[in-house]
Amino acid sequence: MQSAQAADKPAPGGEPLQERRHPHGAALVPSGTVILAATPIGNTADASARLVALLEHVDIVAAEDTRRLYDLANRLGVHVNGKVIAYHDHNERNKADGLLDEVAQGASVLVVSDAGMPTINDPGLAIVRCAIERGIPVTCAPGPSAVLDALALSGLPTDRFCYEGFLPRRHAERMQRLRALRAEQRTIVFYETLHRIADSMDDLLAAFGPGRPMALCRELTKDYEEIRRGGVERIRQSVIDDPPRGELVLVIGGADDETAALETPDALGVDELAALSLKRSQSQGERIKDSIAQIVAEHPLPDGSLANRKEIYAAVLVLRDGAC
Ligand code: SAM
Secondary structure: OOOOHHHOEOOOOOOOHHHHOOOOHHHHOOOOEEEEEOEOOOEHHHOOHHHHHHHHHOOEEEEOOHHHHHHHHHHHOOOOOOEEEEOOOOOHHHHHHHHHHHHHOOOEEEEEOOOEOOOOOOOOHHHHHHHHHHOOOEEEEOOOOHHHHHHHHHOOOOOOEEEEEEOOOOHHHHHHHHHHOOOOOOEEEEEEOHHHHHHHHHHHHHHHOOOOEEEEEEOOOOOOOEEEEEEHHHHHHHHHHOOOOOOEEEEEOOOOHHHHHHHOOOOOOHHHHHHHHHHHHHHHOOOHHHHHHHHHHHOOOOOOOOOOHHHHHHHHHHHHHHHO
């Protein structure tokens, strides 16, 4: 969902969008098919000729927000001739079957979200799944999506990457997710919101360290597009000094071989964690509870969560008593 509609760029003066319409637009619309279509993420001129033809000629447009659909159609100079229905996160499961009944009768149904590719943190997946189950054709008119735009502009490796959507809102869950990604060697792409960026940068620093390369990409394809590249600490400081505005994507470089080997969760069991804690407590002269806390933090479980300290404490007592 775009936050700054007003920032959308109009079509550049040199190329009236209507002239890019496909002369055989109607012929491009497959009947009896669901079509997912990407819409611009900021720059109206990124709309494809195929999107324009589809908006004009499909039987039904299922739009995340119908007002935004008409606004886009206006900017593109397209008249939407088909029926328009609201198709969003809250109703997509219920609406999918009814829409597919119409497709089964020969209708063409276009699915669009507010911006970018449907299904990518946007509605669309429910109808794709139902269509697959029912053996109904589903196709895609690809186009803008912030994931690939940010990845390509980040300057980080693009040969292997993973998309992690939005980070969890709560600190503890966010840290669990990030810990589970410490050893990830592919480039990692996150979506982020303005009101969480400062907290997320603190957590990225804690999880990946100051030097891990990253890019903060904001307002992609819009007038104020900006890419900040550098180590996590540098980008974090830039967020403090000059808080970014608009829509954001974060791209984080993957772990190098050495970091990956060090950080790969070794899934130590309770007894092993207890033995390590006891050893550390004895060699450092620390309170056992402090040693357990440190050992647990240093050895996250494979899903990034931390072992239960009470269980380890109980195992330490057994070990210690056994040793007495
Ligand atoms: N379906 C969309 C896509 O394919 O990119 C993503 C929709 S998701 C609800 C919205 C998020 O995508 C924003 O919060 C932001 O993280 C990212 N995003 C979308 N447009 C963007 C833009 N122009 N610049 C930077 N990030 C953008």
